[in-house]
Amino acid sequence: MLSNVLLKKDWKQVSLLWILLIGLGILAYTIPVFNEMQFYDEQIQDIQNNPSQYQEGTPKDIATLTTEDFFNTTSGAGYWIGDLGSLLPLETVFFLYVVFGFLMASVLIGSERNSQMSDFSMSLPFSRNQLYISKWLIGVSGIVLSSIVGGTIMLIMIHTSRYAFLIEGQTLKVLAVLGFVILVGISVFTLSLWMGSFGGEAISQVLWSIVAFLFPLGILVLVNGSIQAMTGYVSYEMYARAMESLPMRILSPLVNIANVDTYILFTDNSVWRDFTTVGLSSSLLFIGLTFTLGLLMFNRAPQENNGRFFMFTGWLWLVHVVMVICFAMLGGIIFSAFSYPTSVTLYIIGFLIGGFLAHLLARRLLYRFNLQLKS
Numbered sequence: 001m002l003s004n005v006l007l008k009k010d011w012k013q014v015s016l017l018w019i020l021l022i023g024l025g026i027l028a029y030t031i032p033v034f035n036e037m038q039f040y041d042e043q044i045q046d047i048q049n050n051p052s053q054y055q056e057g058t059p060k061d062i063a064t065l066t067t068e069d070f071f072n073t074t075s076g077a078g079y080w081i082g083d084l085g086s087l088l089p090l091e092t093v094f095f096l097y098v099v100f101g102f103l104m105a106s107v108l109i110g111s112e113r114n115s116q117m118s119d120f121s122m123s124l125p126f127s128r129n130q131l132y133i134s135k136w137l138i139g140v141s142g143i144v145l146s147s148i149v150g151g152t153i154m155l156i157m158i159h160t161s162r163y164a165f166l167i168e169g170q171t172l173k174v175l176a177v178l179g180f181v182i183l184v185g186i187s188v189f190t191l192s193l194w195m196g197s198f199g200g201e202a203i204s205q206v207l208w209s210i211v212a213f214l215f216p217l218g219i220l221v222l223v224n225g226s227i228q229a230m231t232g233y234v235s236y237e238m239y240a241r242a243m244e245s246l247p248m249r250i251l252s253p254l255v256n257i258a259n260v261d262t263y264i265l266f267t268d269n270s271v272w273r274d275f276t277t278v279g280l281s282s283s284l285l286f287i288g289l290t291f292t293l294g295l296l297m298f299n300r301a302p303q304e305n306n307g308r309f310f311m312f313t314g315w316l317w318l319v320h321v322v323m324v325i326c327f328a329m330l331g332g333i334i335f336s337a338f339s340y341p342t343s344v345t346l347y348i349i350g351f352l353i354g355g356f357l358a359h360l361l362a363r364r365l366l367y368r369f370n371l372q373l374k375s
Helices: 004-049 090-114 117-123 128-159 171-195 202-231 236-244 246-251 253-258 269-300 313-336 344-374
Strands: none
Touching: 004 090, 004 128, 090 117, 090 128, 090 171, 090 202, 117 128, 128 171, 128 269, 171 202, 171 253, 171 269, 202 236, 202 246, 202 253, 202 313, 202 344, 236 246, 246 253, 246 269, 253 269, 313 344
């Protein structure tokens, strides 16, 4: 059972961010929609005021076209302005949740370690599980409420506008998309909260969160680029299959978002079916996985290493190795791009240089800097 004492303590830490998220969430859901509608108005007015400029190639007389005709690719208007997919401001909300997911998680764990408040929290008569779940619930509640309030206002705006026909019969689908947006926001926040068990203070937690967020996609890009550099064979099909694979969509919210094509989501049944089955379930699985790992690592995080760049000093060698391999592949890809076709020799030279520089960086960042932060 969670205590109100814990919830109030965590609420005080992020109350300003939490309230700001609600306000910005409303703006993120509504301002882009308002601007997009203004764009539609201007486009339609321009076409109707200057029909001669747009008549060529248009089967119907522009003067007889209705507002709906400009949004229907089969109406014969010959001029298509947009659709429901282009009206919804998903990219803006995704960006907001990524930024605030990192910020709220870093304040709830990282800043608490910066101020030594975590020592006080650990002395309270609550288990680490309770401490972690309380932080998670506070962050998740802000994400959910901002989408409920902002999404509701957005739906009202669309339904009461002259473009209400775009959402007719699609309201339930839009609600499902809003649910996906919420799940993506929770995914990013849960991932960043998990990284709070590795970073010993706020800045390092944000840095590890960014690394974890980009890591699955980054590894895929590096491996694919290295294969191309070494063999000279470019396989976009193999890369596309990997991007669309279930493991990648589960392990990376970024890849899962990239696989949701909002522009044909409401018109293509196969895309919608993929979204409702793979898209939503991948987000749920990712949340379950990162929440479980976060709970496990939060219980094992060495409290005496608060303030360090990386708390698990026994794992520094593994992070060191991964850094060297990733930067070595990046160096190889960059050097091999200097010749066409790609040169294996240049790849190896770049691989060695990149790996050596990464080794020096890792020694400075993971060992010396780790100790300096602690002291």
